[in-house]
Amino acid sequence: MSDPVVVGVDGSASSLDAVDLAASEARLRGVVLRLVHAFGHPPAHLPSGTAPWNAADHGLEPMVHGALARAEERAHAHAPGIDIARSVLAGEALEVLEIESRSAALAVVGSRGLSSFTGLLLGSTAVHLAAHGHCPLMVMRGRPDPAGPVLLAVDGSPAGQAAVEFAFAEAALRKAPLVALHVWNTWSERAYEGPGDPLTAVVVDADRLREAEQHTLDKTVAPWQEVYPQVAVERRLVRSRIRPALIDASRTAQLVVAGARGRGGFTGLLLGSVSQALLHHAHCPVAVVRGKE
Incomplete structure (x- = not known):
């Protein structure tokens, strides 16, 4: 059963x-x-x-x-x-x-x-x-858009793989498209949104960093697209602050899926800041999926 x-x-x-x-x-x-x-x-x-x-x-x-x-x-x-x-x-x-x-x-x-x-x-x-x-x-939470996609917060972490699998399965069950959103900024090399403006902080090579983040998104999503070929997937790479970008994207989604912790999580912290922000402020229901630590 x-x-x-x-x-x-x-x-x-x-x-x-x-x-x-x-x-x-x-x-x-x-x-x-x-x-x-x-x-x-x-x-x-x-x-x-x-x-x-x-x-x-x-x-x-x-x-x-x-x-x-x-x-x-x-x-x-x-x-x-x-x-x-x-x-x-x-x-x-x-x-x-x-x-x-x-x-x-x-x-x-x-x-x-x-x-x-x-x-x-x-x-x-x-x-x-x-x-x-x-x-x-x-x-x-909120008022989900029944015609909207399942929104997946992609962080590229090993623990986040469980959330990726859940999001694809959920999109298949709902017969809904999936938006795989990976947000990056110039702090991404350290996976830390520290003080200052991450959109204007100086990095050695922003284009190279963007390519690396695109690779993270592609390698995270591609294997599951093969498992769920019936799910229409949009891979979306956005340079922005992570939490506000995901919260804003949730306005047009029917569900947002995130891992409990991302690659910037502190050791021993069971719930990351991104998942907490979504739980408190998303505009649609939120699924939090814990992976193997």
């Missing part, structure tokens, strides 16, 4: 939007959609002689199952005919969804949950899963 698509449900509008996205992904893959709700840990210190803590005794059970029922109704409306399973698990959402990701094809969450502070662009659950999850993570 194929691994399910798992989506975190907390009753918020953001999580219901995530259910729509997850239902579509489950339908594309022909797998079960698993609705998961975590209701937190029971009190750590109960008075002596108190009966065992039970969610039903605190009025939580009807609330939880009501939220799941709404999510299931939403999923069936968005993707009729898909198989749906429900899970209500005790534990913090971060822990529960990380464990669920071990046996999932894809985990999906909203950009904000019920516990988010006003003005916070991204919930801690999404950031945590992007860094520590055991399967690709998709975060529902």
Whole structure:
């Protein structure tokens, strides 16, 4: 049996939007959609002689199952005919969804949950899963263009190969074109966007650097074009600041895919600045795919 698509449900509008996205992904893959709700840990210190803590005794059970029922109704409306399973698990959402990701094809969450502070662009659950999850993570953001391409952020790193494979597979499932975007600047030799203006910093030979970055893009994309010949691919090389260029390109995409870390990542850092920027500011859903470090 194929691994399910798992989506975190907390009753918020953001999580219901995530259910729509997850239902579509489950339908594309022909797998079960698993609705998961975590209701937190029971009190750590109960008075002596108190009966065992039970969610039903605190009025939580009807609330939880009501939220799941709404999510299931939403999923069936968005993707009729898909198989749906429900899970209500005790534990913090971060822990529960990380464990669920071990046996999932894809985990999906909203950009904000019920516990988010006003003005916070991204919930801690999404950031945590992007860094520590055991399967690709998709975060529902913005308003995707259903006719737009799948946008792949190409960084040329070995760890980023998993994101490349995922993006091609996703484009094939969606029958969508793929834009492989590789952004470079004069800091690319050191893979570092440091102080100063990377567009005007002096380099010995900008033309040679551009050729090297084109080679990086070509060698990253070419093998997967052979695997997925049905996917129309545009290789796009842009000289710019990396994060703003990718965020701007996401305006016309239906999905943006990035690795958890790029070639400029610091050792031990589980989530890179580019993937974090996309999670916080992209104009369409974002998939973060962890590679083998």
